[in-house]
Amino acid sequence: MTQPQQAGPDQFVFQQYRTLLFAVAYRVLGSAADAEDAVQDAWLKWSAADRAEVADPKAYLTRIVTNLAMDRLRSARHQRETYVGPWLPEPVLTGPDTADGVATTDSVSTALLIVLETLSPLERAVFVLKEVFAFSYAEIAEAVERSEAAVRQAAHRAREHVQARRPRFTADRARRRDVTERFFAATSGGDINTLMALLSPDVTLWTDGGGKVRQALKPVVGVEHVARWFAALGTATYQGIEPGRMRAELTWINGGPGVVFHGPDRVVATLTFDFDQEGRISAIHNVANPDKLHAVADGTRHDLS
Template sequence: MTQQTGPDQLAFQQYRSLIFSVAYRILGTAADAEDAVQDTWLKWSAADRSHVADPKSYLTRIVSNLAMERLRSTRHKRETYVGPWLPEPILTGPDTADDVATADSVSMALLVVLETLSPLERAVFVLKEVFAFSHAEIAEAVERSEAAVRQAAHRAREHVQARRPRFAADRARQRDVTERFFAAATGGDINTLMELLSPDVTLWTDGGGKVRQALEPVVGSKTVGRWFAALRTATYQGIEPEQMRAELTWINGSAGMIFRGPDRVIATLTLDVDPEGRISTIHNVANPDKLHAVAAGTRYF
């Protein structure tokens, strides 16, 4: 049995990172992506591979279809979610941040936009724009005609271009702004905090109904500034301010923050920066169901 399964495991492990990468970008959650990876292994190990000439394409086809199927099944839950639904944050490394294409493809900003695509459009966009698969390869992977894939790719590209931020700050500037924001927020420096925020900054908070968070976007520098200024004085999720720790790290390809209590991760924070170097969007994930990967310290990219 070991001799039979050894080569199969080797081939699967060779492309495991790719399989997870595809699944995470299609699904937007590490937990669902890990489930898709496991289901891909089960299908791969049970399949007749004697006619599989290209394991990479075969495994991509399996995981793409599994991810689309799972996305369709979770759509209703996401549409009826309590408050804004944000992607599950993942820890990344500084090398990922230096790789602009990879960092952008796992950024909160892009993943939020991808949530507005249909499962097919999302899968096609990920395979074409992120992994540079040809239309013919994608057609085989998602089991659609090449013409249908071309149409889906065109719709997805136009949709993403119309909705994603017009400007992406370079990583050094984004890191600098995040560090300054971190110092101001944790130090109670409301003046610097206000200087860093764009006048029409938007704060999105995801508590999923599990913890108390804003159920609508918080808009405007004064309102958002007050929200963060309260961190030093207000009890949060039963944790006193003096018990809370904050740290800078790499989240979804850019600098971000983790907030911890004595025994758990309580939230993550990532920032988008505009051309003037001010914070335009803040994504705050506090739903405990979405913090397992961060709490475990797992780095995916």
């Protein structure tokens, strides 16, 4: 992010809220690259603002970045509608501390970000500010430049929509980590029986290559199909990389345990998981579009709380 060499008071204040601004923009956009651009644009607006008219820097900056993110989301909608294969959010690395709070973990999970894609930009922004960051309706109304009544209606619609499409189960952090580690070991060893035991019967694998790399253009559904897909990983050349030259790493992605696949000179793909009420894997999200792997490849761990 380009900013002045000398840290003046303007930059000091901005940096104080930068983590919050990225966390809001990322949840509204589902893209780390677009969120960074929105934060950069917010900095430019902030640096040009008349300080005499800014009573509350946090509210002012949140309003700027929220509106910038909504504008970017409106522009991105057409591209996402014509996307080749399933569209998945851009993964980001997080620290294990992000997973301490259930609400925070769920609010950056791939599964919830996919549900948020089905909301309007206004509903999505209102949901993020209210449900994740606990802004008041009055604060949100000011941020999104709508009446408080309109914001309450948008919040109600968004909450009902999310609850209907995103059941909340109680697989705890230790259970999710354990299942992910066992899945990782079974995939590495081609152990199809263990894989099938760890997967929900109607598990769904979503693969996002964006037309840039070869991936399944439709979801792979069912425990046998998904287990065989992963059991073959250790024996097949993938994106021109032989199995012996591929390295997989367990890490934290979007607030939960995930896997990053590395080739000799690049990040190749990521996996994130959703779990059912028995703690089995109910959905797997595989991002392989190279345009969406920059945030993981640069190694930055984001605080999205």
